[in-house]
Amino acid sequence: MSFTRAKIRIEAKGIQVEKSGFDQFRPVLVRGKLPLLLATSRNSDLHLLSLRMALPTDIVTVPAGEVWFNAPCLSEQVTALKISNPGQKLLGYRVMSKVENRYVILPSQGSLQPKKDLTINIICHPFPFRSESPPVDTLIIEWVDAFEGETEFNEDWFVMGGIVRKKIISCTLANMNNTNVIKSFVLTNCLLMKAASNKYTIDT
Numbered sequence: 443m444s445f446t447r448a449k450i451r452i453e454a455k456g457i458q459v460e461k462s463g464f465d466q467f468r469p470v471l472v473r474g475k476l477p478l479l480l481a482t483s484r485n486s487d488l489h490l491l492s493l494r495m496a497l498p499t500d501i502v503t504v505p506a507g508e509v510w511f512n513a514p515c516l517s518e519q520v521t522a523l524k525i526s527n528p529g530q531k532l533l534g535y536r537v538m539s540k541v542e543n544r545y546v547i548l549p550s551q552g553s554l555q556p557k558k559d560l561t562i563n564i565i566c567h568p569f570p571f572r573s574e575s576p577p578v579d580t581l582i583i584e585w586v587d588a589f590e591g592e593t594e595f596n597e598d599w600f601v602m603g604g605i606v607r608k609k610i611i612s613c614t615l616a617n618m619n620n621t622n623v624i625k626s627f628v629l630t631n632c633l634l635m636k637a638a639s640n641k642y643t644i645d646t
Contacts, residue, residue: 498586499529499531501609503523503524503583503609504524507609508612509581511566511613512616513616514571515568522562522564523564524561524562526558529556530557531587532593533586534552534585534595535583536550536551536583536600538550538581539613540580540581540582544566545564545579546564546565548562566613577615579615580611581610581613582609583610584607586599586605586607587603
């Protein structure tokens with residue numbers, strides 16, 4: 443007894459495929475078409491890779507690297523931090539604290555428009571202060587370029603997007619009787635009040 447295989451030739455996207463009755467596939471090159479497809483696919487992949495490997499622009503913060511709270515912290519305290527995006531691309535940002543349950547950041551994440559800024563509130567809850575404890579806590583600001591064509595904040599920007607940059611902001615628990623601390627505190631709040639009066643974007 444002899445068997446014959448029915449063969450069907452299919453052409454799709456420049457590739458011919460022979461399909462036998464036993465569902466075996468053997469690609470057959472259509473001369474001149476496959477290299478063009480591979481080159482197009484490669485260029486697209488390289489373009490996406492270059493976008494993901496691009497370094498996001500620097501952000502600017504006021505204060506530059508430190509915020510202050512009065513110590514001991516016997517009642518809830520609030521201070522402000524302004525974040526600016528001087529670049530041409532939409533950024534996604536998020537702010538985290540290394541000390542659990544002590545600080546609340548509002549808003550803690552979101553999108554930052556090109557050439558715009560926003561002011562976030564940092565709330566410090568009361569906590570038992572120990573003289574032997576380090577007088578400085580840490581906030582971490584992370585930011586990344588948004589996906590092309592997207593305008594609403596998406597957490598996937600940090601997972602599947604490009605390079606994530608970080609900046610450390612120190613939360614100093616200071617004795618407000620210290621003259622230098624008072625001067626820095628007053629200067630920072632004057633700058634933030636000036637920013638608000640100039641109609642900068644402020645999110646709460």
